[in-house]
Amino acid sequence: MTPFRYARATEAGEAVRLAAEAGARYLGGGTNLVDLMRETIERPAALIDVTGLAATIKETEAGGLRIGAAARNTALAEHRAVRSRYPALARAILAGASAQIRNMATVGGNILQRTRCTYFYDDAGARCNKRNPGEGCDAIDGFNRSHAILGASPACVATHPSDMCVALAAFDAVVHLAGPAGARQMPLTELHRLPGGHPEIETALRPGELITAIELPPLPIAARSTYRKVRDRASYAFALVSVAAALDVRDGRVADVRLALGGVAHKPWRARRAEEALRGGPATAAAFRVAAEAELAPAAPLRDNGFKIELATRTIAAVLGELAGEAA
Amino acid sequence: MAKIHVTTTVNGEPVEFLCEPQQSMLDVLRGPLGLTGSKEGCGSGDCGACSITLDGRLVCSCLMLAVEAEGHEIGTIEGMASGDGLHPLQQKFLEMAALQCGICTPGVLVAAKALLDKNPDPTETEVRFGLAGNLCRCTGYDKIVRAVLETAAEMRGAKAEMPEAVR
Numbered sequence: 075m076t077p078f079r080y081a082r083a084t085e086a087g088e089a090v091r092l093a094a095e096a097g098a099r100y101l102g103g104g105t106n107l108v109d110l111m112r113e114t115i116e117r118p119a120a121l122i123d124v125t126g127l128a129a130t131i132k133e134t135e136a137g138g139l140r141i142g143a144a145a146r147n148t149a150l151a152e153h154r155a156v157r158s159r160y161p162a163l164a165r166a167i168l169a170g171a172s173a174q175i176r177n178m179a180t181v182g183g184n185i186l187q188r189t190r191c192t193y194f195y196d197d198a199g200a201r202c203n204k205r206n207p208g209e210g211c212d213a214i215d216g217f218n219r220s221h222a223i224l225g226a227s228p229a230c231v232a233t234h235p236s237d238m239c240v241a242l243a244a245f246d247a248v249v250h251l252a253g254p255a256g257a258r259q260m261p262l263t264e265l266h267r268l269p270g271g272h273p274e275i276e277t278a279l280r281p282g283e284l285i286t287a288i289e290l291p292p293l294p295i296a297a298r299s300t301y302r303k304v305r306d307r308a309s310y311a312f313a314l315v316s317v318a319a320a321l322d323v324r325d326g327r328v329a330d331v332r333l334a335l336g337g338v339a340h341k342p343w344r345a346r347r348a349e350e351a352l353r354g355g356p357a358t359a360a361a362f363r364v365a366a367e368a369e370l371a372p373a374a375p376l377r378d379n380g381f382k383i384e385l386a387t388r389t390i391a392a393v394l395g396e397l398a399g400e401a402a
Numbered sequence: 403m404a405k406i407h408v409t410t411t412v413n414g415e416p417v418e419f420l421c422e423p424q425q426s427m428l429d430v431l432r433g434p435l436g437l438t439g440s441k442e443g444c445g446s447g448d449c450g451a452c453s454i455t456l457d458g459r460l461v462c463s464c465l466m467l468a469v470e471a472e473g474h475e476i477g478t479i480e481g482m483a484s485g486d487g488l489h490p491l492q493q494k495f496l497e498m499a500a501l502q503c504g505i506c507t508p509g510v511l512v513a514a515k516a517l518l519d520k521n522p523d524p525t526e527t528e529v530r531f532g533l534a535g536n537l538c539r540c541t542g543y544d545k546i547v548r549a550v551l552e553t554a555a556e557m558r559g560a561k562a563e564m565p566e567a568v569r
Contacts, residue, residue, distance in 0.1 A: 173513065
């Protein structure tokens with residue numbers, strides 16, 4: 075690990091001031107950042123420890139939930155209101171990592187974790203436009219079974235690894251930020267970027283900005299939601315494809331739906347095409363399949379990951395079928 | 403870079419140490435503090451051989467910076483037995499041979515204790531889910547899972563026999 079300065083912040087304003095120097099990074103649970111520092115892929119000049127900042131999970135006046143960014147993943151997954159009103163979020167978190175990692179990882183850090191693309195990690199032997207912008211990408215012509223099928227670019231085909239973010243994307247979560255120019259908010263679906271020509275720029279955050287909280291809007295449909303993760307082994311593996319979905323069926327028709335995908339793109343993928351295709355239509359297996367196909371229509375497979383198109387299509391249809399069955 | 407002074411608690415005892423920012427909790431446990439029960443397997447949070455508790459939460463000490471121990475309570479495998487009296491999990495692991503080479507065992511025991519502290523009556527699925535962050539390349543896990551389930555049953559039985567006042 076490259077030496078760095080360490081400072082502990084007790085509130086967001088202090089954290090932002092401490093992070094003003096070049097090369098400073100915020101430290102959450104460290105499960106991704108410290109690992110990448112051990113690999114010398116990340117070499118921050120300073121770490122500003124923000125694990126002591128707000129970690130409370132509380133009801134908002136609007137009837138949603140406000141989650142302090144320092145809340146641990148386990149605490150969020152076990153929270154009573156999350157389990158009853160946003161069950162897909164609890165399931166998504168528990169589908170990821172291990173007890174140790176979920177106990178360490180913060181909600182803010184989970185959002186900002188970096189890709190697990192093996193070529194990104196292989197700084198000794200592989201080219202990667204995230205590590206060294208402009209040098210090229212060895213994943214595109216390499217072993218790319220786990221890589222993106224939607225929204226990728228000739229510069230990068232990496233996926234975002236978070237399960238939690240897929241559920242947050244489905245539920246219109248809003249991210250609260252503090253920064254040198256003040257506080258602001260943005261929808262989670264706008265926080266992560268598609269790679270384009272600059273895959274090294276992964277988010278819409280400005281320099282020095284800190285995630286302080288995540289807000290879930292009141293969303294009655296989320297009470298009937300689920301998360302399904304398809305992977306190579308039953309636990310402790312990243313998603314090949316995952317689906318977060320909420321469905322409201324009335325008189326056999328889709329009154330409303332929320333749908334997002336993981337494991338398929340550089341960001342948690344809100345499936346708006348499928349949602350549009352479903353809204354107002356029949357809640358049937360055939361309609362679910364057609365909507366899933368609409369979402370995957372722009373998919374661009376690489377050498378090894380073409381199976382993800384059918385896998386994602388079937389998983390979307392299966393999850394919607396499961397939720398419709400519960401509603402019947 | 404100047405060393406940082408850290409005041410913490412390890413296995414119930416107040417402890418102070420000096421460390422560099424880049425030293426992990428595992429480095430300090432095994433080095434300056436001489437507690438070599440926690441092992442370094444992968445060093446990337448995958449194998450769980452370095453499992454400890456931080457304020458009662460199971461964590462990987464290889465991904466925790468030692469400076470993060472300031473003001474918190476650390477629990478390691480060395481704190482599991484009471485003097486010569488093994489913890490019921492340790493005793494059961496011996497009886498049922500729930501280990502072979504032993505390098506994962508301290509982490510597995512710390513994780514299993516954290517699991518039973520939270521859920522004294524786990525199903526087999528819950529034990530397997532709870533220990534998914536602890537890799538063992540020898541046993542194939544079956545003996546470990548059975549030992550944890552048997553310990554849980556025994557500990558529940560012992561608790562049921564206790565007078566109400568001391569439970």
